[in-house]
Amino acid sequence: MSEEKRNKSSVNSAKHSFSLQIHNKGDYLDSVSKKSTWLELLAQQEDLEIIKQNIVADKVFKIEGHEGVFEFFYLLTGKIKYMGNDKILEPGDYITTKNLDQQVYFKTLSEVNLIYVTNTPIFTNKQEEIQTLLDLNREIEARDQQTRDHCRRLQDLSRRTGEELALSQEKLFSLIFASFLHDIGKASVPVEILQKPDKLSPEEWNIVQQHPEVGKDMILEHMDSSFFERVAQIILQHHESYDGSGYPKGLSGDEILIEAQILSVVDSYDAMSHNRPYQKAKNREKVLKEIKNCSGQQFAPEVVDAFLKAEEKYAVEGIDPREII
Template sequence: MKGLTISLLASADSTEIIHHKLEPNTRWGLEPEEGWIALEYIFILSGELKLLTNDGFTIYKAGDSFYRGPVTEHYLFQSIGTAEFLYVTSQPVFHRYSQVSKDLVKLAISIEQKDGYTSDHCGRISKLSMLVGEQLALDSQQLLRLNMASFFHDIGKVKIPLNILLKPGELTEEEWMIMKSHSIYGRQLLEETKLPLLKNVGEIVEQHHERYDGKGYPYGLTSDDIKIEASIISVVDSFDAMTTDRPYHKAKSREEAISEIIRCRGTMYAPEVVDAFISIQTQMN
């Protein structure tokens, strides 16, 4: 993910020692995986990490450690300032995850730039989505998947022809049907990695254009049939789209965009998500 730098320091007999550097407010997590029996150990070198727990947060500082063997729950860490730590695992993961993740990050950023956004669009969506998720008191598993899904939400656009993706005018009905396929393509791309975490966020990516009233796509899901993480991305992505200059429209003001989201509360957007989003916006004033 953007904001995360990792390097393999040593490996032997399936054990790996991996250095991690997290930029401020970057999230990193562990999740259980079927058949995975590794010991996973974290040693904080500098900075601080906070771990979401049922009782709030636990803070880990330089010299502190955390381990599980094997991981049986979801754990989501967030850096406080810049943080560095050693991650030791008794089963190899570095090459399995690092290259695929790097390639997907580059792909996601390149697609957003082609679609008329700046390179930090994915990061903005992820950051604001996580604030809304925390406001809604999502659990660690939901937050971990929201973190990934919000960053990769539009990755399926890589399969959309550029003449449609970059068309400055209104799309024809046929072109619009092709464009709407990007959410399905996104799920397929993530599932093709065969990485459990990315496969698990594919369904969220596929649903992020569904609407609370059932008039969204690709499947016309309604209210509780839509994953809460997808409902969050829907609101945040709409807000960012409205407040960003694009090839086919000028940016609305922040106030205009918020008013539009409130107007669509209960139709396009889940009411509880809109309420949490507005609460976050109020706190940011």
Template sequence: MQDNSARFRAIQIRASALTANASGRAAGDMLIELDALQRELKAADSARTDVYVAAVFAVVAGFNALGRAQKMAPLLERAIDICRDLPDRRLLRRALSLHGYFTGDIINAPAALGSLQEAVELAREMEDPVAEVSTVVNLGVVLTNIGWDDNAQRAFQLAWDVYEKWPEAFEGADASGTPAVLMAAAAAANTAAISSQLNDVERGLEFSARARALAKSASAQQRTVQLHYDNIHCILLAKAGRLREATSVAESMFAIAKGSDNVRWEYLALQAAGMVEVRHGKVDEGLELLKKSHRRAASISASMEIPAHLMLADAYRYVGKSEEALQVMRDVSVLLKKMQRLHFDRADPQASEPDDREWENTRPLGWEDTITIDSKLVALENLAAAAEAKQEPSGEHTIRVGALSRMVADRLPWAVDLLTTIERAARLHDVGKGSVPETLLRQRGPLTWQEKEFLHSHSKFGEQLIREQLGEQRGAVYAHVARSHHERFDGNGTPDALSGQEIPLEARIVHAADAYDSLTHDRPWRKALPHDEVRIYLCTEKSAQFDPAVVDALLHVVKDLRATGRSLDDQLVEKAEPSEFVSARRALGKLLVN
């Protein structure tokens, strides 16, 4: 055991040294060394000590410096298991927090959020504000990644509130040796970033200034943190029209980036400078800088390439080049489709390995080697729920539509064969929206016809994804719903202009249920409509948009539910099959108000 302890300490020291010198090392060489350390830890099957756990944490930090920490998920799961038997609860809190943070992709979100929730509760039990802020920031990042921006904002605000309540606790370093105040800086910076996306520039500048002030304590090895916060602040200044200040920040970023061979630093500096030039009216120069920034991002990882694309699209829209902006959106869609497919391919032992550099961060970890049809259905449901959350704050739209569709089918004698499948098929009706950039899904103004056509393409991709994962036979009902839920009874729908009985019955049912639930809830571009107004609309659209028999059945179901006097939403969620996403989201709602 003494020899093992010495070996694990040596691994910890070596990994820490690699991380400290990450900016000056070739990524390939560093990856080779970290892979060797990881294999050594995996081989130590019987190790169950705090020294082993510390070595795992150190190797995780190394992979994180390369943007590849998800590779460590299996070892983090082992670390969690070990920590449950160790007396130091701080180790368990940290293992849970790291596991949740690094496995928090869309498919694996419920499990990742469960780890983070437990970690937050442990931090509170230990009355450790630094640990709480660190974990809540990790939680906020995961929530941002899966599109739950409302909860992400609450998480970052909660982290900032904890810091403001106990600022003296942040005067030292955390368990990893990082200045504790950087945890609060991260909360402020992420608040600023979300505010920028929502065009709340004043709030964004307030928090980006706070983040930059706190990040002054960062070491030279943490310069990326400072440049990232400078990037957020510079773009917000440009949006606010404070171009002289923005130019000054961009120039200082360039001075730092030019003195190094760090591609990430160059990416951040180019992006900030590009946005400033565009706002200055130097459109061609600014767009060229943003294109260079995108190329740098693409050379690092897919997780950086997509935001770089979206920044370029935002610049095109700002200067009135809508065609170019839409083309960038299409490019983003290609990347999103590839990433969605790779969520499944990476979990399938029969799948070929894609390019490790570009797509490592898309792997859903913690799954069994054999992926069953049911687990693929759950994964598809998680993808659909995450996509829908970008438009509907509660994230429960697909759950309600599923329950309502089943109840409507139950009132139609000729739909009896659908009762076992239609609820879950309805939950997947918009799974293809995961291929649509978030900025388009949340656009408040009217869409151009080209944008509408692009948005409607999600139905075809949804069908393709379902058939790929569930097979032609088992996935038939699910695929029909995904492809045909925007068809109209009069033949003027999309994508195939089917009419009447040509439209699969399951798609006709889900189309009506989806319309009712969507119209009675807020969307980014409009407020919810009252039930009576929606009822009149559905009746008016009989034989035009909707199947008349389906509308009659739906209105009977809704009438019966409303007669109870209880919330229709609550009743539908209660009657729905259990959902990992709903459970995780509701648990978070309670956690973030404490």
């Protein structure tokens, strides 16, 4: 709304601290957009925020409360499924949360519009969080098309493998994010090293091996929710091996998060299946043979088994075109 328009529809009286503002449809104080969601800040009063949110169909989203936080969601249009018990919410249904001490997950069954009221000014935080993710995304995409496609394929294959292992919704979600961002720490590695077709020198190899740690720090620098803490840990561990021969810490077996164990198999599979500066792509048969050979050594046997089932479907169906982030 223009300043002139806003003044016309507001009445202020110092005597009674009276304020009336009539806003036209489409007016908002601030907004943020992401591929799958659009948020408009409709009104703000001290700690109170009233937000209109649009979410595209088929998206999993979470509500993460904290102590002292009250939240209210009123569904205007569309349908949502509560993943805790598969209950379907329809227009007019609403959700309230207070002092929520865990993350709860919902899935949009169609495009959804809702009104969101909170007593904690999350808009600014949300805006920063979404912006940071977008920046991280852009950083990956700007580097090269190959990396971008690699990340997209990983996202899909990781999810499929996680589903075979019946991972919780929360773990699936952290796995998907970590898969997409797993090599973000390579932003710190000079391109000459990344693109080098010959064997790396010990010094160069040392630089490359720092990327899980750098990636973890990049995520933690901006994200402070427990969800992103887990994403950061998965990224830190994505080059660890089941038998303890990986890096950076040489963790083994169950010391490695299940999401990182999955990511490690999927990452190797995709890297071997496509051309790299230092090696030519291998055919599917050879790649699968190599993955099986590494079962019980580099990779956890139960993860390899789940991966092989997931890969079979993936080979037939191709990459799922739905994007999570």
